[in-house]
Amino acid sequence: MTDAANPIAEIEKRKPARSQWWDVWDQFRSHKGALLGSIFFVIILLAVIFGPMLWHLDATTIDIRSRNQGPSLAHPFGTDQLGRDTFARMLAGGRVSLAVGMTAMILALFLGTLIGVLAGYFKRLDGLLMRATDLFLALPLLPLLLVIIMLFRDRLSAQFGPEGGIFILMVSAIGITSWMQTARIVRGDVLALKEREFVLAARSIGTPNRRMITRHILPNVLSPIMVSATLGIATAIITESALSFLGLGFPPDFPTWGRLLFDSIDYLQQSPERVMWPGLAISLTVLSVNYIGDGLRDALDPRIRGR
Amino acid sequence: MALDMKTEPLVRVQNLKMHFPIYGGLLQRKVGDVKAVDGISFDIYEGETLGLVGESGCGKSTVGRAVLRLYDITDGAIRIDGDDIATADAGKLRSMRPLMQMIFQDPQASLNPRMTVADIIAEPLREHVKMSKIEREDRVLELMDQVGLNKEFANRYPHEFSGGQRQRIGIARALALNPKFIVCDEPIAALDVSIQAQVVNLLEELQDRLGLTYLFISHDLSMVRHIADRVAVMYLGQIAELAPRAELYEAPLHPYTQALLSAVPEPDPNIEEQVERIILTGDVPSPSNPPQGCNFCTRCPQVMEICKTVEPQFQEVQPGRFVACHLHQIAENAASEAHKSIQQGEIT
Numbered sequence: 001m002t003d004a005a006n007p008i009a010e011i012e013k014r015k016p017a018r019s020q021w022w023d024v025w026d027q028f029r030s031h032k033g034a035l036l037g038s039i040f041f042v043i044i045l046l047a048v049i050f051g052p053m054l055w056h057l058d059a060t061t062i063d064i065r066s067r068n069q070g071p072s073l074a075h076p077f078g079t080d081q082l083g084r085d086t087f088a089r090m091l092a093g094g095r096v097s098l099a100v101g102m103t104a105m106i107l108a109l110f111l112g113t114l115i116g117v118l119a120g121y122f123k124r125l126d127g128l129l130m131r132a133t134d135l136f137l138a139l140p141l142l143p144l145l146l147v148i149i150m151l152f153r154d155r156l157s158a159q160f161g162p163e164g165g166i167f168i169l170m171v172s173a174i175g176i177t178s179w180m181q182t183a184r185i186v187r188g189d190v191l192a193l194k195e196r197e198f199v200l201a202a203r204s205i206g207t208p209n210r211r212m213i214t215r216h217i218l219p220n221v222l223s224p225i226m227v228s229a230t231l232g233i234a235t236a237i238i239t240e241s242a243l244s245f246l247g248l249g250f251p252p253d254f255p256t257w258g259r260l261l262f263d264s265i266d267y268l269q270q271s272p273e274r275v276m277w278p279g280l281a282i283s284l285t286v287l288s289v290n291y292i293g294d295g296l297r298d299a300l301d302p303r304i305r306g307r
Numbered sequence: 308m309a310l311d312m313k314t315e316p317l318v319r320v321q322n323l324k325m326h327f328p329i330y331g332g333l334l335q336r337k338v339g340d341v342k343a344v345d346g347i348s349f350d351i352y353e354g355e356t357l358g359l360v361g362e363s364g365c366g367k368s369t370v371g372r373a374v375l376r377l378y379d380i381t382d383g384a385i386r387i388d389g390d391d392i393a394t395a396d397a398g399k400l401r402s403m404r405p406l407m408q409m410i411f412q413d414p415q416a417s418l419n420p421r422m423t424v425a426d427i428i429a430e431p432l433r434e435h436v437k438m439s440k441i442e443r444e445d446r447v448l449e450l451m452d453q454v455g456l457n458k459e460f461a462n463r464y465p466h467e468f469s470g471g472q473r474q475r476i477g478i479a480r481a482l483a484l485n486p487k488f489i490v491c492d493e494p495i496a497a498l499d500v501s502i503q504a505q506v507v508n509l510l511e512e513l514q515d516r517l518g519l520t521y522l523f524i525s526h527d528l529s530m531v532r533h534i535a536d537r538v539a540v541m542y543l544g545q546i547a548e549l550a551p552r553a554e555l556y557e558a559p560l561h562p563y564t565q566a567l568l569s570a571v572p573e574p575d576p577n578i579e580e581q582v583e584r585i586i587l588t589g590d591v592p593s594p595s596n597p598p599q600g601c602n603f604c605t606r607c608p609q610v611m612e613i614c615k616t617v618e619p620q621f622q623e624v625q626p627g628r629f630v631a632c633h634l635h636q637i638a639e640n641a642a643s644e645a646h647k648s649i650q651q652g653e654i655t
Contacts, residue, residue: 020423020462197417201480204375205431206404215430219421302421302464 027299034295037288044285048094057085059092059255070271077277081267086260090277093255098285100170100240100256105232107175112182113225117213119183120190130187137180142242148173149248166250170243174236182228189221223297230293234286241282257282315389316350317488317520318374323347323383325366325373329595341595343369345544346383348621353487356514356521358535358552360528360567364591366544367524368412371490374522375407376400387488405435405484412493414473418465424451424476425461431483450479454509471502478509482517490522495530503527507534528571532556537627540564543602544594546621550628560630562609601633609634 028034052059057075063083071078077086119129149169156165193199194217202216241258243249250256257278264274298304326340344366351357361367373380376392385393387407395403408431411417418427428447432438438446448458454475465473474494481489491510495503511534513519525531531538532552539549540563548561559565566585573579587606592598598605604614613633621631 197411197413198419200372200377201409201411201417201477202419202430203377204404204407204409205434205480206401207430207434208401211434215422216419220419303466 024299027304028295031291031295031298033291034299037291037295040284040288041292044094044281044288045098048091048098051091052088052095055085055088055091057088059084059088060253061085061088068267068271071273078271078274080263080274086274086277089255089260090257090281093257093260093278094281096167096250096254097237097240097257097282100167100174101233101237101285103171104174104178104236104240105229107171108179108232108236109182109225109229110179111175112179112228113186113218113221115179116183116186117190117217117221120187121194121209121213121217126187129183133180133183136177139177141177142246145173145177145239145243146246146248149243153248162251163254170240170249173243174239178232178235178239182225182232185224185228186221189224190217193217193220219300222300226293226297226300230286230290233289234282237282237286317353317388318351318522319384319386320350320370320374321348321384323370323373323385324381325369325378326381339595342544342597343594344373345594345597347541347544347546349539349546349549351488351520351522353520354514354518355536356523356534358531358538359522359524359541360526360531360538361541362526362567362591364594365541366594367526367541368492370541371409371492371522371524375409375490377409405431406486407488407490408481408484408486409490409492410474410477410481410494413497414470414477415465415497417477418473420465423462423464424456424468427465427476428479428483431480435484446483447479450483453482453513454479469502470498471505474498474502474506475509478506478513482513485517486519488520488522490524492524493526494523495525495527503530510534528568540567543591543597545602545631546629547603547632548628548630550630554625554628560624560628560635561603561632562607562634563603566608601631 061084063079065083066075066079067081067083069075069079069083075085075087077090079085080089115129115133119126119133152169153166156169159165160168199212199216202212207215237257240249240256241261244256244259245262250259252259260278261275261282264271264278268275323344324342324346325344326342328337329339329341330336331338347370349357359367359370369378372378374385374387374392376385376395380393383393384391387403390399390403392400392403422430425444425447428450429443432443432446436443447461451458451461456472456475456479460468460472465476468476474497477494494510495506498506507530510521510523514521521534523531523535535552537549537551538555540547540555540561542563548555548559548564550560555564556568559568562585566587569583569585573582585608587608589606592602592605598615600616601607601614601619604610607614611633617633619631619633619636621629622636623629624635
């Protein structure tokens with residue numbers, strides 16, 4: 001208006017189109033819990049990725065003379081019944097647990113969002129997909145997981161090696177049995193969103209369904225997806241622990257947080273701190289991920305941002 | 308009107324029906340229809356504004372949406388700029404979209420809260436026009452200027468604006484593709500009075516400048532009187548009366564129009580005291596089960612026997628004035644031989 005006469009001002013006006021990711025970052029930073037959570041999560045990540053290389057003891061070295069020791073300088077977290085260093089096992093186990101947790105969460109999230117969006121957006125698919133969801137919800141999960149693992153363990157182990165095969169098996173088994181909640185929440189939100197006038201407006205513009213979903217529906221169902229994601233990591237880590245406990249997960253000498261937890265239960269009377277370490281690690285990881293999710297959700301919502 | 312003779316209408320709606328099925332019972336079978344729009348016809352000529360008024364739930368908004376085929380219509384024909392839109396397939400429909408746009412009632416709900424203003428206004432351009440990023444930005448800024456929005460607001464989000472500004476964003480989006488025809492679906496109903504005038508003036512100014520054609524849906528009779536060239540009055544899914552603005556407000560023919568106009572408040576208290584209001588009794592019948600005969604017969608103060616059995620024809624009783632009412636059809640019959648025989652057949 002006023003600057004129309006001034007071409008220099010016009011050009012300068014266009015420049016400060018600051019990327020909105022900076023706004024997102026600013027908002028995220030102002031969320032103290034999220035900031036602490038992400039710092040903590042990064043520390044855990046770095047520890048489990050580089051820790052095993054730096055720590056002088058190996059997770060599988062058996063030193064039977066120093067078994068069942070309490071925390072000391074040589075073994076900060078103590079040792080287990082075979083004299084293996086718990087700290088080294090925690091680091092190595094965290095690697096697997098986090099990898100399984102995050103990959104399974106991503107898979108479950110992808111499936112859940114896909115099915116939720118399709119069921120909510122396309123009325124024809126709704127009945128079919130939601131009945132399938134109900135079916136999965138009604139299945140007793142643990143027996144189903146056991147059957148899946150029984151059936152495919154050997155075949156996958158032969159294909160990808162014992163650890164790789166089990167990893168793929170665990171991730172896909174946990175992933176395909178935990179997408180249902182996400183699907184239901186997303187479907188509900190999509191159904192509500194679909195009736196909003198801005199979707200009608202986009203249709204009057206002629207936006208095809210594909211872009212309608214990516215541009216208008218998905219960004220607006222981000223909050224419930226975020227919440228499911230953070231809860232999903234926790235569930236996945238715990239499910240993996242349960243499977244390891246039942247002897248169906250990774251091999252017994254292969255440490256994961258879940259396995260460490262359940263191995264320690266037998267020694268709860270003698271050395272209670274050994275249960276605490278993996279329990280604490282799982283809880284703190286889940287808590288920090290939850291805070292990160294919370295902060296991300298706020299930061300990605302323009303209505304909350306800048307407040 | 309001489310206008311009718313000369314030009315082909317930009318929008319021609321014939322016998323438009325929009326029924327929504329009702330499912331019920333144990334097996335969720337179809338048990339009936341909500342006849343939201345039940346056989347209406349009208350023309351809109353290029354550059355004019357057709358006001359569409361009626362009370363809540365009479366099907367005004369459904370007409371607006373059906374005309375742009377945001378719904379798949381039940382029956383009827385809609386031609387916009389010579390092309391049939393009622394039967395067009397998805398690809399054809401998409402190529403016709405730039406021609407016609409819509410402005411929505413609730414400016415809060417009609418803007419995606421997660422998109423910036425620039426993205427919202429650019430969406431039609433992204434969909435239909437091949438242009439570089441710079442060109443698109445320029446066009447967006449030009450549009451924002453056109454509707455009176457400060458260009459510095461381009462990277463803000465809808466929730467940071469007031470109702471009037473949001474409606475301007477909606478208008479800018481509707482204008483982006485240079486449409487010929489815009490459906491304004493109660494664009495001012497959600498705004499407060501001082502902003503209403505601004506938005507209506509903006510719409511009028513844009514019409515003058517860009518030669519737009521409006522279908523202006525509203526329940527605000529005085530606003531329609533201000534902006535519309537011709538006015539259609541809807542009652543229960545049908546058009547009761549369609550006439551040029553001046554005639555309609557001076558001498559309404561249909562009893563429903565008379566009742567509706569008598570309800571408009573009068574600012575002068577001296578005149579206000581003398582105004583005789585026609586108070587309608589009863590409620591609007593359900594659109595899933597409209598009365599036999601004339602839709603208005605259950606509440607009409609001048610109801611006759613014939614109204615309860617025979618549905619009145621929607622016909623031109625004076626040049627440019629259409630009305631669906633037996634009161635006026637009988638008067639017309641004396642002159643028209645053809646109509647006389649039909650009408651007599653119906654009476655006996």
